[in-house]
Amino acid sequence: MALTKTAFITGVTGQDGAYLAKLLLDKGYEVHGGVRRTSDLRATRLEALGVAGDVRLHDFELGELNNIHRILKKVRIDEFYNLAAQSFVGTSWDLPIYAGDINGLGVARILDSLRTLSPETRFYQASSSEMFGRAEQFPQVETTRFHPRSPYGVAKVYGHYITVNYRESFGMHASCGILFNHESPLRGKEFVTGKITLALAAIAHGADTPCVLGNLDARRDWGFAGDYVDGIWRMLQQDRADDYILATGVTSSVRDFVGYAAEALGMDIEWSGEGIAERGVDRRTGRTVVTVSEEFFRPAEVERLQGDASKAHRVLGWTPTVEVRELAAMMARHDYDVIAARSGQGPARS
Ligand code: NAP
Numbered sequence: 001m002a003l004t005k006t007a008f009i010t011g012v013t014g015q016d017g018a019y020l021a022k023l024l025l026d027k028g029y030e031v032h033g034g035v036r037r038t039s040d041l042r043a044t045r046l047e048a049l050g051v052a053g054d055v056r057l058h059d060f061e062l063g064e065l066n067n068i069h070r071i072l073k074k075v076r077i078d079e080f081y082n083l084a085a086q087s088f089v090g091t092s093w094d095l096p097i098y099a100g101d102i103n104g105l106g107v108a109r110i111l112d113s114l115r116t117l118s119p120e121t122r123f124y125q126a127s128s129s130e131m132f133g134r135a136e137q138f139p140q141v142e143t144t145r146f147h148p149r150s151p152y153g154v155a156k157v158y159g160h161y162i163t164v165n166y167r168e169s170f171g172m173h174a175s176c177g178i179l180f181n182h183e184s185p186l187r188g189k190e191f192v193t194g195k196i197t198l199a200l201a202a203i204a205h206g207a208d209t210p211c212v213l214g215n216l217d218a219r220r221d222w223g224f225a226g227d228y229v230d231g232i233w234r235m236l237q238q239d240r241a242d243d244y245i246l247a248t249g250v251t252s253s254v255r256d257f258v259g260y261a262a263e264a265l266g267m268d269i270e271w272s273g274e275g276i277a278e279r280g281v282d283r284r285t286g287r288t289v290v291t292v293s294e295e296f297f298r299p300a301e302v303e304r305l306q307g308d309a310s311k312a313h314r315v316l317g318w319t320p321t322v323e324v325r326e327l328a329a330m331m332a333r334h335d336y337d338v339i340a341a342r343s344g345q346g347p348a349r350s
């Protein structure tokens, strides 16, 4: 009989942390997770997936080396997944030093602690397509040159290369997943997809406040978080550690995503105007659904991302199962149903 494997997830209260915890529990792992004392979400997403009582939670702040040491001395860990980060790109311009500390140096803290206290533990680092930034190659592959455009992206490049360096220097089983945007009903509402689906769902329920957005032309390769955590797990099951892109290969604009979410809620958006004068109106009701404000533009933008996950398909046998239109509909209907449940109404129309 196979022994139960033990996993530790930093960022277990986040979107990916919750999906990964569920996946590992379903596979029979003993799952431990790090939670910030300051976290007011604590187990909300774990509760949404029905696994809150099954994850062993530990106080964990990635800025504190002693927190990592304490965990490694207390728990024998087979697989360590580092998902914790200051993950919202927009905020990283306000917190550049913090983003560097947590997203960059935090990775070095874990790797060096593992090297000293638990060198056999397999390690996963949550690298990001934001590292490609102003990409010169389409679609992006693992070897595409990085040109990050935000303090978040710069810090993730450090986290990426320190992981590669510990693998090459000390033979550690340390892998990086370069993940393109992945979303779900559990996505934070500060990210553009969650912001759009919540605002449109509220409008479908009669709210008269439009969704105010920034750059509608930005293009992203959006996939479903549930698919991506399966790819993450597969990376740590390989004999040899390596780096892999996870992406759908399809790029869509923010404007496209609005259209897909609107369609799922029975709206039909007509766009008019340009720049900050652009707006989206629902043809069926004449209501303004989207307006644009400079407030949501970034000091430097990543205009377009599109990933090539051929290596993950070939080596890991990984394929995404949810395309962007379906993803937008899943999120919009979920938000519609949550609002309906709060106000005692029925479920979303299809
Ligand atoms: P998320 O929902 O924002 O979750 C981030 C997690 O990190 C939360 O659990 C948060 O805890 C925790 N955290 C933040 N600062 C911390 C600190 N100083 N110490 C300990 N924990 C801390 O992010 P996600 O979407 O699940 O993403 C997971 C990881 O993948 C992140 O590293 C992100 O940068 C990376 N990534 C995400 C995407 C994507 O599209 N989702 C794509 C590429 C890479 P609280 O609950 O206390 O805030």
Ligand code: F7E
Pocket (backbone or CB within 6 Å): 087, 088, 089, 090, 127, 128, 129, 130, 179, 180, 181, 182, 190, 191, 192, 193, 195, 212, 213, 214, 215, 216, 218, 219, 220, 254, 296, 297, 298, 301, 302
């Ligand atoms: O922005 C544009 C914005 O904040 C997407 C994180 O998970 O994925 C995520 O980072 C695009 C950008 O995600 C609004 O300018 C327009 O071009 O949803 P986002 P992100 O910055 O791509 C990567 C891979 C990560 O690693 C990160 O952790 O949408 N946009 N208007 C807007 N974005 C926001 N948030 N709000 C707007 O109103």
